[in-house]
Amino acid sequence: MSKETMSTIKASPASFASSRRWLLWSGIAALCAWVLVPIYLVALGALGGRQGVYIWPKTGLPTGISLEPFILFLTTEGVVQSFLNSLGAAGITVALSILLGAPAGYALARYDFRGKDSYRLLVLLTRAFPLAILALPLTVSFIRLGLYDTIIGVGLIHTVLALPFAALVTQGIFLGVPKELEEAAWVFGCTRVQAFFKVVAPLALPGIVATAVFAFVISWNEVFAASVLTVRNRTLTAYLLTVLSESPMHYRFAGGLMLILPSVVFIFAVRRYLFAIWGISSK
């Protein structure tokens, strides 16, 4: 066999590996672009000043950066308040859907009971009613209950939207914690409650945090119920919907950025729990 063929044989695995690496990185780049380019453009529109928004073709480079429209937006009356309202509603949604959804998910994962499958279906069916149909009866009952135009009311409705998913997602998470670990905890001196908090909860934490993120995003992005059920105490989405259509372009971009940022920051803050697999990425 000639030297040449030998070298091609030798070379091909190396080139194969390098093309694989190239594929991997181009995939990563494409995914990053998919997420980052729109955010970048929105940020550019928000920070690029009055003229920057209308320039065409876009330079793609930050020119004439100024925080002015952003600050203008922030200082507009009601923005800060509605931002806080949104955070409040999302906080209520996250807290309630974990507090109610996780125990339901645990019960679905660990206990066999009559009608378990129909219960699971029923949980999802709550999402089958379009909110538009429910809007009027909800408004009436909320007025009667004194929940109309309150953040608690919005938080409750958002919890209704997030809860079915919270229950079903946490079921999957608890199924992923082997039953033997819990049984071992019982044998070695735990009550059922102790075993849950010492063994099951720490192992289910990443999944529970993911569920919390999900509930947060559902509430943060929800606009219809929030618009219908509030008048003055608007959430940010509901507020922006009414205000932005009559605003100049750069102002709208500032509002859009304002909507994106908290979700990004929140997910970034809990990313450790999203990816943590014990002993690999934790610590």
Place this chain on the structure above:
Amino acid sequence: MANIVIDRIRKSFGAFQALKEVSLTINDGEFVSLLGPSGCGKTTLLRIIAGLETSTSGDVRIGDRSIIGLAPKDRGLAMVFQNYAVFPHMTVYENVAFGLRMQKADEARVKAQVEKAAGLLHIEPYLDRYPNKLSGGQRQRVAVARALAVKPKVLLMDEPLSNLDALLRLEMRTELKTVLQSAGTTTIYVTHDQTEAMGLSDRIAVMHNGVVEQVGHPVEIYNHPATRFVGGFIGNPPMNFIKVPVSNGQVAAGEEQLAAPKDVGNEIVLGLRGEAVELAPLPQGLEMKVRVAEPMGSHLLLTGSIHDQPVRVILPASETVKSGDTIGLKLDSKRITWLSPESGRSIPAVSA
């Protein structure tokens, strides 16, 4: 005293009876295996003792105390699970210390007992590591150390070696025996592997279809199975069962006459261990048609038939028998088990 009395335990899953009135007494410090094929109820029985499963009826007592209504944590026992069940979010040290911490033992005692258990199982180098950095064998050692660290009155083991590869299993088996002998803990060990049960146990309880078929010392069970199932399940090759005619209270084995038990019908089943034979010239010996002869190095394994019924026998490696030969066998009359053809139960032989 931590002897365990299992008193008429029954367990049904709907219409299926997993355990049918199982009774068994395990003495203080004894190592008893529950041996049987999968689905025989052995794991269910162990889980009932541990309190992880409720029995339909019956009682379990440790010492004089009934434990049947107690939570698992109040039963004073420890358990080793089939898939180890070491806590992945705790270091090896914390895993071994888990039971002691739950007992609120002071730090000095925790440290002393963890180190002692870790020393017994040779896991001191890994005490700071997380379980996912350990091999299967090391995890199994952690699970055993965790169980021994609490100094349990009773140790339950559910197929602890079945997830290990063959070589490691053999090594761990020997080591388990050493460790448990020095600990002196009453142990109930569930397995479907007869060599494990034979090698480790003081006594074996052979289970089949929710019933304990026989309880006894490994050698006794091997040589004198109480039922056809036990003889067939234990031993490799399994016991041979040959249906033979009885005339005048005697059974002919070639030219030799064997005394059959009293009061049997025209037929009886002769239970014969494969190695309880020796080669004999043909007219005297019992005729066997050899279908396949397999030289195994340490011995010669012959598969064929006696009275047109399949048998496997073992001869010394030095014998020269080939496939297709017809040979004569002399049976070791002391090692024959007589069984009833109807019930499959053993019938005591007439004492000479």
